[in-house]
Amino acid sequence: MQAQCSPTEKFTGGSKYVLDEELAQIVNISMALEMPLLLKGEPGTGKTMLAHAIAEALNMRLIVLNVKSSMKLVDALYQYDTLTRLNDSRFGDSQRDVSNIEDYIKMGKIGQSFVSHERVVLLIDEIDKADTDFQDDMLDVLDQMEFDIIEIDKTIRAKNRPVIVITSNAKKDLSDPFLGRCNFHHIAFPEPDMMRKILQVHFPDISEDLMEHTVKAFYRMREFRGTEKKPATRELINWIRALKSDPDFRVKDLIKGNIPYLGVLFKKSPDYALARNSVSRMRL
């Protein structure tokens, strides 16, 4: 078993994640202060990937809570499986003790991160999908590091305070009490230099020529006015993957302004039409 991580352990980046120093510093501060880190930024700036990278670098298990709009806080904490209990009491062929409700309590994602014997990374993804009450209540739980299971009147306390990363895509700000309990960082869209580093990590064998021209074309296409969803890092990586797998593709096509696989970059039909239109006028 992995030894307990000391709180002073430093995070320096993962194998598939290019980290800028500023963010590393913020992650380390948050871990030291034992505060959840709230990450905002446009889609595709690597908010979710960061949690994966932290888990990998510090050799901790990652628990992901994907927030859904219909979600109630208790779902994230634990679930009392009445159906199985009813079933067991009817047929009685399981190992569980029907008279012991605790056997039928299943931990939710936050619950799991509390009862884990090792320190884990808890990623709460897209918190903005849930309503504000959920958000505030959840932060209370994360602040106290404990919650009650009403059915068995038992308090679950965190064995190890998990490293908590929360992501939000929202343009709007989250509520004040929520923000008060988090550290905050906004990940800006990577500059072209950073983007080249990111691509280098994903495509170690990429040719200089292809990298240069795809990045250039990509940033040009991000500037098209009027698109609803700009292509992000994820789209760029998929696009390069598509280009690389096409035997007929030549880098000089890009220079001529002939951009294949636009659909990989622009996924909404009005955006696609607009991009198709603008691309024909674009020259690198």
Place this chain on the structure above:
Amino acid sequence: MFIDFFYLLRQVGIPVSPTSFLRFQKALGMGLITSLDDFYTAARSVLVKSERYFDLYDQVFAHHFEGAELKDPEEFELTEVAAAMLQEWLKDPKGFADALGIDPESLSKLSPDALLQYFLDRLKEQKGEHHGGSKWIGTGGTSPVGHSGYHPGGMRVGGVSRNKSAVKVAMDRRYRDYSQEGPLSQAQIGEALKKLRNMIPVGPKDQVNIDETIYQTMKNAGEIEIVFDRSLKDRLKVILAIDNGGWSMDPYVGVVQTLFNHSRAQFKELKTFFFHNTIYDNLWEDPPRFKKPVKVDELTRLDPETRFVIVGDASMAPYELMATDGSIHIEERSMKPSYERLRSIAETFPHSVWLNPKLADEWPYTRTIGMIREIFPMFELTIDGLDSAVSHLMGRN
């Protein structure tokens, strides 16, 4: 420690809570922060909770710590001034070049970086004459000459380089783009609608809520307690007039339509009209502006309490607004210039606003925007702009 810094942040309007300041003290006490760079990032992540304040934070940080680390303030000032010059040049290349006596042709061939360097060199040369050069830069041209490919607001000066000191990074103001919200997009519609919800009824409380009255009376042990609700008939009437004509509004029509389609249920009555560029004799009820014209004169018969919201970029040729036969559509040439029409609408409906999808910093470059702003209070079609527009509509003016 750093109490001044804390109060300065609060003073400029960044909501920094004392708790987070104490937490930051804890971080300092733990020996986590060993350099000014650490201080910059750590303080920002602990104290500042929205990217909208990042730009302000950068400015405060640069201001507060300028003396502490700044080696060569003069160089700095020059960079800033040169950057400002570049911005100015992008807005109005010709006018600016004329003002400086530089050849605009040769300048337009330079890349932005080269241009910045050029300005910087020039400033250094001329330091004696033009000390504190910020004055002769802010002349703000009005010539509408555009420059191919560059957009004034979209230009970012400087980049991220990790070799810079924190002060320099702060001086870069990388987050300037986030400090103002862009034009309303589909993704923000939900948020925008919430802003519209502030348009709540303000009628008198004159309707008896029977269920609540019975409940409260029971609770009062039989002592009668009558509960009144606000009457519903005072829900707002809204007229929405949308500029849906011409390519100049094309990028915004989708967003605007979504906004009003969703807001339909919001009000007691919502009338939607369409126009092209500006309003003449008629508004139209049908989007192609063909079948169902409505005389503007007839609007005067409507309740003056109606909120009149115009959405348009207010950008057109000045004669369309000012001339008596300004309409580009031949069939609606009466003797009243559109300017008069707009004025009479504004007089009929004291609660009126003009929402402009163009961002406010582009407004000074279009003459008709200025003229229309004399008639209607104008707000950006952004979340923040919508917020101010709604509070303006609900205010007693």
